[in-house]
Structure formats: C-alpha cells, structure tokens
Amino acid sequence: xxxxxxxxxxxxxxxxxxxxxxxxxxxxxxxxxxxxxxxxxxxxxxxxxxxxxxxxxxxxxxxxxxxxxxxxxxxxxxxxxxxxxxxxxxxxxxxxxxxxxxxxxxx
Amino acid sequence: xxxxxxxxxxxxxxxxxxxxxxxxxxxxxxxxxxxxxxxxxxxxxxxxxxxxxxxxxxxxxxxxxxxxxxxxxxxxxxxxxxxxxxxxxxxxxxxxxxxxxxxxxxxxxxxxxxxxxxxxxxxxxxxxxxxxxxxxxxxxxxxxxxxxxxxxxxxxxxxxxxxxxxxxxxxxxxxxxxxxxxxxxxxxxxxxxxxxxxxxxxxxxxxxxxxxxxxxxxxxxxxxxxxxxxxxxxxxxxxxxxxxxxxxxxxxxxxxxxxxxxxxxxxxxxxxxxxxxxxxxxxxxxxxxxxxxxxxxxxxxxxxxxxxxxxxxxxxxxxxxxxxxxxxxxxxxxxxxxxxxxxxxxxxxxxxxxxxxxxxxxxxxxxxxxxxxxxxxxxxxxxxxxxxxxxxxxxxxxxxxxxxxxxxxxxxxxxxxxxxxxxxxxxxxxxxxxxxxxxxxxxxxxxxxxxxxxxxxxxxxxxxxxxxxxxxxxxxxxxxxxxxxxxxxxxxxxxxxxxxxxxxxxxxxxxxxxxxxxxxxxxxxxxxxxxxxxxxxxxxxxxxxxxxxxxxxxxx
Numbered sequence: 001x002x003x004x005x006x007x008x009x010x011x012x013x014x015x016x017x018x019x020x021x022x023x024x025x026x027x028x029x030x031x032x033x034x035x036x037x038x039x040x041x042x043x044x045x046x047x048x049x050x051x052x053x054x055x056x057x058x059x060x061x062x063x064x065x066x067x068x069x070x071x072x073x074x075x076x077x078x079x080x081x082x083x084x085x086x087x088x089x090x091x092x093x094x095x096x097x098x099x100x101x102x103x104x105x106x107x
Numbered sequence: 108x109x110x111x112x113x114x115x116x117x118x119x120x121x122x123x124x125x126x127x128x129x130x131x132x133x134x135x136x137x138x139x140x141x142x143x144x145x146x147x148x149x150x151x152x153x154x155x156x157x158x159x160x161x162x163x164x165x166x167x168x169x170x171x172x173x174x175x176x177x178x179x180x181x182x183x184x185x186x187x188x189x190x191x192x193x194x195x196x197x198x199x200x201x202x203x204x205x206x207x208x209x210x211x212x213x214x215x216x217x218x219x220x221x222x223x224x225x226x227x228x229x230x231x232x233x234x235x236x237x238x239x240x241x242x243x244x245x246x247x248x249x250x251x252x253x254x255x256x257x258x259x260x261x262x263x264x265x266x267x268x269x270x271x272x273x274x275x276x277x278x279x280x281x282x283x284x285x286x287x288x289x290x291x292x293x294x295x296x297x298x299x300x301x302x303x304x305x306x307x308x309x310x311x312x313x314x315x316x317x318x319x320x321x322x323x324x325x326x327x328x329x330x331x332x333x334x335x336x337x338x339x340x341x342x343x344x345x346x347x348x349x350x351x352x353x354x355x356x357x358x359x360x361x362x363x364x365x366x367x368x369x370x371x372x373x374x375x376x377x378x379x380x381x382x383x384x385x386x387x388x389x390x391x392x393x394x395x396x397x398x399x400x401x402x403x404x405x406x407x408x409x410x411x412x413x414x415x416x417x418x419x420x421x422x423x424x425x426x427x428x429x430x431x432x433x434x435x436x437x438x439x440x441x442x443x444x445x446x447x448x449x450x451x452x453x454x455x456x457x458x459x460x461x462x463x464x465x466x467x468x469x470x471x472x473x474x475x476x477x478x479x480x481x482x483x484x485x486x487x488x489x490x491x492x493x494x495x496x497x498x499x500x501x502x503x504x505x506x507x508x509x510x511x512x513x514x515x516x517x518x519x520x521x522x523x524x525x526x527x528x529x530x531x532x533x534x535x536x537x538x539x540x541x542x543x544x545x546x547x548x549x550x551x552x553x554x555x556x557x558x559x560x561x562x563x564x565x566x567x568x569x570x571x572x573x574x575x576x577x578x579x580x581x582x583x584x585x586x587x588x589x590x591x592x593x594x595x596x597x598x599x600x601x602x603x604x605x606x607x608x609x610x611x612x613x614x615x616x617x618x619x620x621x622x623x624x625x626x627x628x629x630x631x632x633x634x635x636x637x638x639x640x641x642x643x644x645x646x647x648x649x650x651x652x653x654x655x656x657x658x659x660x661x662x663x
Contacts, residue, residue: 017134018204019159060136064154081586083525086534087156091526093454093536095189095201 007069010037010077011049012087013062021087022062024049030062034088035076040067108169108477109254109399111219118261119216122223126150127209134206149229151222152208155529161200161208162225163215167235167253167277168196168480170220172467175478177218179463185211190463192448192456194520194571195274196234196480197225201527223261228269230260230341236278236285237481240400241489243437245279247304249296251396252333253277255388259334266341270348271356273341274313286482286598288312288321289574291358292340297327305329310340311362311370314568318604319359322367324374330393332378335386339378343370403475403490408440411493418497425500427549428511433496442493444474446486446503447510447518451547452540455521456484465506473499482571483559484520485513516558516625517543520571524564524581525588531564533581533588534614538562541618546625555625558639561596574598576640577624578605579617590617594624594651595643606648609656620655627654 011024012034022030023037031037040046046067053065068084070077079085086092111119126146133143147153151162163178170178178198182190185207186200193199203211215221224231233253240248256275260266266273278285279296287293293309305327312321328336344358347365355364362370419426433442446466448456458466466486470478473495474488481487491499503509512518519542522528524535539562546552561575565582572578578593589611596605612620625639627650632642643651 014154014158016140017206019154019157021157057140060133060140063140082583082588083156083531086525090157091536092534093526093540095187095454095457095526 006042007080008072008077009040009046009049009067010034010070010079011040011053011065011067012037012084013053013056013065016060016063019063023088024052024056028052030056034070034079037070037077039070039072039077108171108250109166109396115219116216119219119221119223122150122221123209123212123216126212130205130209145227147205147208148226149223150208150212151225152205153226153529155201155523155527156525157527158202159205159208160527161203161211161222162193163198163200163220163222164225164232165196165198165220165480166257167233167239167250168237168482169235169239169250170478170480171476172471172478174218174220175463175467175470177214177220179460179467181211181214182463183460188461189457189459191454191523192458192480192484192486194482194484194522194569195232196237196482197232198480199523201523226272227267228271228273229267230256230263230269230273230275233257233260234274234276234285234290234482236280236283237479237487238284238434238443238489239279239479240402241436241441241443242280242284243435244282245296245437246298247279247296248397248400248402249277249279249285249294251393251400252294252296252306252330254396254399255333255393256337259337266345269341269345270350271353273344273358275337281600283598283600283602286571286574286602288600288602289314289318289571289598290321291344292337293321294333299327299329303329306333308336308340311359311367312602313357313359314571314573315357316354316566316568317357317360317363318568318573319363320602320604322362324367324371331388331390332382334388335381335384336374336378338381338386339374342377343373347373403477405438405441405475405490405492408492408494411440411496415493415496424511425497427553428500428509429496431511431515432513433491436490438490440493442491442496444488444491444496444499445481445513446488446508447512448485448508449512449518449543450507450510451512451517452544454536455519455539458486462506462508465502465508469499469502483518485518511549512552514557514559515552516546516555516560517552518559519543520559520561520575522563522565522570524562524570528564530567531581532566532583533564533590535562535564535570535579535581538579538581538590538614538617542621545618545622554635555629556635556638558625559597560621571598572596573604574602575605576643577621582611584611588614590614592617592620592624592655594648595640597640608648608652623654624651627651 025031276290295307308325309321479487521535521539525531563570574596593605
C-alpha cells in the first residue's frame with residue numbers, strides 16, 4: 001500500500017501566562033514566530049516534539065499543544081490550514097484602532 | 108439604573124479574590140489546565156487563537172459613562188487599545204494576559220461590573236430591548252425584570268450546571284428589538300385588561316446548528332409569578348435536557364423531541380408547587396427594583412424642533428444621520444441616538460479606547476449619563492434632546508462614530524470569526540468589510556433601504572446569520588473557506604429562519620453574490636416602500652436563486 005508523503009511538522013501551543021501563540025524552537029525554547037520553529041522532517045523528530053509538548057504542558061508553560069503540518073517555503077514554514085496560518089500571522093484584518101478611525105473618516 | 112448594594116459588592120469582591128487565588132495557583136502549576144479551565148470559564152476567560160479572551164457582562168446592555176470609561180481604560184491598559192461589542196450586549200477583549208485577569212476583574216468591580224456567567228452551562232447575561240426606558244411604544248421598562256432575573260440567576264446553585272448554556276431576553280413592545288423568539292426564554296412585558304403587568308412567555312428558540320423559533324407557552328404570566336414560572340421551566344429543562352450530546356442539549360431540542368404540549372404540562376405541574384411559595388415576587392420588591400429604573404426627569408426642550416429643522420436644511424449629512432440613526436423618544440423633545448460601530452469598511456462592533464472615552468463623555472454631556480449596547484453591535488444614547496443633536500453629531504463625526512447607516516445594508520452583524528475565534532471555520536470580518544465597502548455609497552444604501560446582513564464564521568451562529576434578511580455562514584470545505592447564503596431570516600416580532608439559497612460561494616465571490624441578490628430585489632420590488640424582507644416574502648426564493656445560479660437551478 002502506498003503511504004502518503006511525509007509532511008514537515010511543527011509544534012505549536014499558547015503560552016500559559018498570556019495565551020500568546022508560540023512554536024517550539026530548535027533548542028527547546030518556545031518562540032513567538034513560526035519562522036523560528038523547529039521543523040520535524042521525519043517520524044523520530046515528530047515523536048521528539050510531541051514528547052517536548054507533553055512535557056511543556058505538564059510543566060505548565062503552555063496550553064493547547066498541537067502538532068501541525070507545514071509547507072517549507074522560501075519565506076519559512078507555512079501551515080497548510082488557514083486557521084494555523086492566521087495563528088502564525090495574526091488576524092488577517094487591520095485591527096488597530098487608529099486604522100478603524102482612519103477608515104471611518106474617509107467614508 | 109441598578110446600583111449594587113452591600114451584598115452585591117461583597118459578592119463580586121469575593122469572586123475576584125477567589126479567582127485571583129485560582130490564577131496564581133494555575134501560574135505556579137498547582138492547578139492543572141484541566142482543573143482550571145472550568146474555573147476560568149466561570150469568570151468569562153476563554154482561550155482563543157492568538158491569546159486569552161475576556162468577555163465582560165453588560166447586564167441588559169445598560170451602562171453609564173463611568174463604566175464605559177473603565178472599559179476604555181481596560182482596553183488601553185491591559186489590551187491593545189480596543190474592544191469588541193457583541194451580539195449579546197457584552198464586550199470582549201481579545202488580548203488580555205491571564206496574569207492580568209485578576210487586576211482587570213478588580214477594576215471592573217470598582218464600577219459594579221464583572222464577567223461572571225458570560226460562559227459555561229448556566230443562565231447567561233439577560234438581554235433586553237436597547238431602547239428600554241426610552242421607547243415610545245413600550246408598556247413599561249423591561250429592565251427591572253431583567254435585573255430581577257439577573258439577581259435570581261447569579262450563581263443559582265440549582266442552575267449553574269445545566270445541560271447547556273441558557274439565554275433569556277426581555278422586551279416590552281409589540282415591536283421586538285430584543286429577538287426574543289430566538290432565545291431559550293423570551294419574555295414580552297405587556298398589560299392585561301385591568302392594566303396589570305405580566306409577560307407573554309416564549310420558550311425554546313435558538314440559532315446554532317439547529318435553528319428553531321420559540322413557542323409561546325403563556326399569553327399572560329402575572330409579574331409576581333416571573334421567578335416561580337421561570338424556575339419551573341428551568342427545572343423541567345434541567346431534569347430532561349440531554350447531557351449525552353452537547354449539540355442536542357439546548358432546551359429547543361428538548362421541546363422539539365418531546366413536544367411543546369407535554370413540556371408545557373410538565374412545566375405547569377412543577378409550577379403548581381412553586382407558584383404560591385417563596386418565589387412569588389412581593390409587590391414591594393418589584394417596586395424597589397423598579398425605583399432604580401425610574402424614568403428620567405426630562406426637561407422640556409421644545410426649542411430643538413425649530414433648530415433641528417434649520418440644521419437639517421443646512422447640512423445634508425446631518426439630516427441623513429438624523430433620518431437613520433435617531434428614533435422617536437417617548438418625550439417629543441428627545442430622540443434615541445444610535446451610534447454606529449459599523450464605519451464603512453470597518454470591523455463590526457469594534458471600538459477603540461478613545462472612542463469609548465468619547466462616547467462616555469458625550470453620554471454625560473448630552474445623554475443623561477446612559478449608554479446602551481445593542482445586540483446589533485452598536486451603541487445607543489437613549490435620551491438626547493433634539494436641541495443637542497447637532498453638537499452631538501459634530502463630536503461623533505470627529506471620532507469616526509457618525510456613520511449614518513443604522514438598519515442599512517452596511518449595518519452588518521459579524522462575529523469575530525476565524526480572525527480570532529477558536530471555534531470558527533471561516534473568517535467573518537473581511538467578508539463584512541468587503542460588503543460594506545462595496546455598498547458604502549450613502550445614496551446607494553438609501554436606495555436599497557432597510558436590509559439586515561448577518562455573518563457567522565461557524566454554525567454556532569454568534570453572528571445571528573439565521574435571522575439575517577441575508578445571512579452568511581462561513582464553513583470549511585476541503586481546507587478552504589466557503590460561504591453559504593440564506594435569505595428571508597428575521598429576528599423581530601415576525602421572526603423567521605432564513606433558507607439557504609444553494610451551493611456556497613468562495614470568499615472572492617460573496618460580495619458579488621450579495622450584489623446579485625440586492626439587484627434582484629431592486630428590480631422586483633413594487634416600489635421603494637417595499638423593503639427587502641417584504642419583497643422576499645412576497646416573491647419567494649426562486650427569483651433570487653435564478654439570479655444567483657442560473658435558471659436551471661429552478662429545476663433542481
């Protein structure tokens with residue numbers, strides 16, 4: 001039977017203290033940019049990040065820990081799911097209040 | 108409005124103190140996430156995509172300027188300078204840190220606010236007509252009864268672990284501005300033949316994945332029976348509501364599966380035990396709560412009539428704003444002002460801290476210190492003299508708050524969607540923004556007239572899409588966003604659930620589809636007085652489907 005081609009994976013979570021989205025970095029630290037995430041390119045690496053995630057959850061550093069599929073691009077890892085892309089890039093809208101005022105003045 | 112007594116102050120302070128301790132123990136690891144999650148939810152703290160979210164209760168959508176200033180302060184100090192007003196008349200903050208939550212709740216308690224029961228399987232914030240206490244068409248102010256329900260339902264031991272969340276809405280007019288037919292309990296305050304106050308009681312309405320309109324189970328429930336009868340409903344629901352499947356746990360499913368006659372007879376049987384017991388509301392208690400909501404003493408300001416006419420003549424922008432955003436008050440010299448939080452191309456319901464401060468200041472200066480949050484995600488100053496409308500308008504204009512679109516196609520309800528929400532499957536806000544930009548021209552909006560578009564980013568329907576004249580539901584299909592459009596929904600006294608038009612639309616096709624629907628309406632309406640919803644009800648879905656999908660869709 002043909003198996004599906006392996007997809008690169010990263011480990012993501014939200015930081016316990018402030019809920020900010022984080023990704024597991026190459027040195028076991030939690031980073032705030034997916035660009036700095038450790039890329040698990042084979043099954044052993046996936047097992048390793050899963051273990052690290054369980055440990056970080058148990059250590060009360062992060063919550064909502066998930067392994068997600070990413071595509072490796074020249075701009076860095078890009079999640080396949082839109083939900084994860086929005087987590088990585090922030091809201092897709094210009095949500096800063098200054099922008100809201102500017103838009104409405106123009107109307 | 109209601110003022111906390113010593114008990115209220117003590118109770119909220121105790122809850123803040125409890126939660127401060129729980130957060131501290133969570134941050135040091137003494138409590139696991141599994142144990143902490145229900146505790147944080149009981150205090151309105153969710154975890155969303157990018158951060159925690161705090162939902163603050165605004166009881167029946169009423170607040171004063173001091174409270175609004177506090178909401179602005181919290182947005183500025185603990186968040187990123189803004190907040191989001193919701194379809195349940197609450198406010199949500201999108202970026203607060205867990206470690207700051209106790210401080211935020213302590214600040215809220217200073218102005219008699221909290222976040223209790225804004226989540227969880229309990230009785231949520233009781234909502235009400237946003238024009239309550241000011242509308243010319245109400246029989247009495249419905250808010251005292253919402254306040255009685257709030258006090259009774261706050262940490263009610265029997266109803267804190269219901270099968271699912273429970274929402275109550277109260278109105279006091281024939282014209283329903285509180286969407287009571289899509290609530291678990293909808294109450295319409297009315298008078299009987301002798302002038303006594305009581306309620307028409309509707310139960311088991313709701314949106315979500317199974318939209319169902321409420322059934323009226325009582326034509327007139329005397330006001331003193333409000334709590335005994337509500338308790339009877341809650342008991343029957345608490346006993347029989349399904350706990351095996353969260354999607355079938357709301358009272359609407361119970362009524363749907365059991366039948367309204369049987370449920371009503373069980374409620375009446377339960378009520379027979381309660382009716383003349385301690386839950387019967389003493390007239391003195393009703394009067395005491397009513398005293399907090401005593402109608403404002405409004406001075407005669409008849410000079411406003413003449414001034415208003417002159418201002419309207421000299422400034423068409425002002426005239427348009429008055430025409431759309433100012434509704435008649437019970438006092439002829441006053442108006443009820445809707446402050447639109449739907450700037451063209453903006454984010455529905457969002458307000459910056461500066462805007463909140465500005466509204467607080469204007470409420471104090473021109474609005475007798477009262478502000479309302481509407482379920483349509485706007486703000487209201489319910490008591491403004493016509494003589495003060497012009498300076499109020501100028502001040503709102505300077506803050507980007509004078510968009511003259513109340514009830515028009517750009518006055519769109521949208522949930523936070525996939526830009527923030529962990530439950531969402533698709534984005535809502537960018538869809539709303541694109542439609543708003545497309546139809547932003549004031550002349551075009553005026554030509555189209557009353558039209559409610561409501562957008563949800565998932566089946567939970569926080570954006571009320573089922574009762575939108577045009578409803579839009581975002582779903583995920585094969586990893587991409589897709590939007591289903593429904594037509595003919597309505598959340599007022601002639602409530603109806605919208606019907607899906609057909610296959611969904613990709614994100615870049617949605618606004619074109621809306622335009623097709625609008626053009627179809629414009630070409631089919633009898634005249635400009637026939638609104639979109641009236642036209643839809645007359646001609647049905649077929650002309651719209653044909654325009655959207657081609658005539659072959661008719662055969663399908």
